[in-house]
Amino acid sequence: MRYMNPFVTEVDFASGELSAPGYVIQRKLSDMASMYADEAAARRTLADEGDRLIYEVQGVELPDEEGQIPHCTTRILPGRIGDEYHMTKGHYHARREQGEVYFGLSGRGCLVMQTETGETSVVQMVAGSAAYVPPFWAHRTVNVGDEDFVFFSVWEARAGHDYGTIERDGFRKLVLMRDGQPTVVDNPRIS
Ligand code: S6P
Numbered sequence: 001m002r003y004m005n006p007f008v009t010e011v012d013f014a015s016g017e018l019s020a021p022g023y024v025i026q027r028k029l030s031d032m033a034s035m036y037a038d039e040a041a042a043r044r045t046l047a048d049e050g051d052r053l054i055y056e057v058q059g060v061e062l063p064d065e066e067g068q069i070p071h072c073t074t075r076i077l078p079g080r081i082g083d084e085y086h087m088t089k090g091h092y093h094a095r096r097e098q099g100e101v102y103f104g105l106s107g108r109g110c111l112v113m114q115t116e117t118g119e120t121s122v123v124q125m126v127a128g129s130a131a132y133v134p135p136f137w138a139h140r141t142v143n144v145g146d147e148d149f150v151f152f153s154v155w156e157a158r159a160g161h162d163y164g165t166i167e168r169d170g171f172r173k174l175v176l177m178r179d180g181q182p183t184v185v186d187n188p189r190i191s
């Protein structure tokens with residue numbers, strides 16, 4: 001563990017932009033078409049409208065060492081693929097015993113969580129919501145509003161990210177538009 005200097009980052013609540021991002025990740029529809037429940041709708045959207053930005057992450061660069069506390073913003077653009085709202089890929093932490101805190105900065109979203117033993121939870125997030133992702137819970141965020149949904153995340157550096165389990169199995173709960181409203185439904189692909 002090395003000493004390093006303290007620093008501050010300015011965060012734009014509306015856009016999620018950091019004053020000096022150490023990295024920026026953009027996830028487009030083409031990166032995650034197979035993660036949408038209606039994959040045919042995703043492929044049709046790509047063919048008819050071309051690719052689109054689904055979400056962007058801006059974070060500070062920190063050493064990958066135990067005790068470091070990485071933090072970043074995520075901005076999910078509004079929109080749907082078929083009936084399903086724009087969302088992040090979602091992941092378990094590679095070290096399942098590491099939790100995380102999400103803080104809503106602007107817009108309106110859902111935080112979809114599940115455990116490997118079959119429990120599920122979906123909580124609402126708005127500006128000012130501090131949501132806790134306990135150890136062992138996979139997490140995905142969904143923009144259910146008409147404007148950008150932006151939140152701030154804080155986790156432990158050695159948590160790591162396991163995307164493969166969700167890519168293979170999906171989430172048990174989906175957030176779809178039903179009668180114009182965000183509605184949580186069971187994922188028909190998971191019995
Ligand atoms: C990191 C934390 C978030 C997500 C971000 C993008 O542990 O949960 O910063 O990385 O919201 O989601 P995803 O699923 O593509 O990493």
Ligand code: ZN
Binds near residue numbers: 091093100139155
């Ligand atoms: Zn995480």
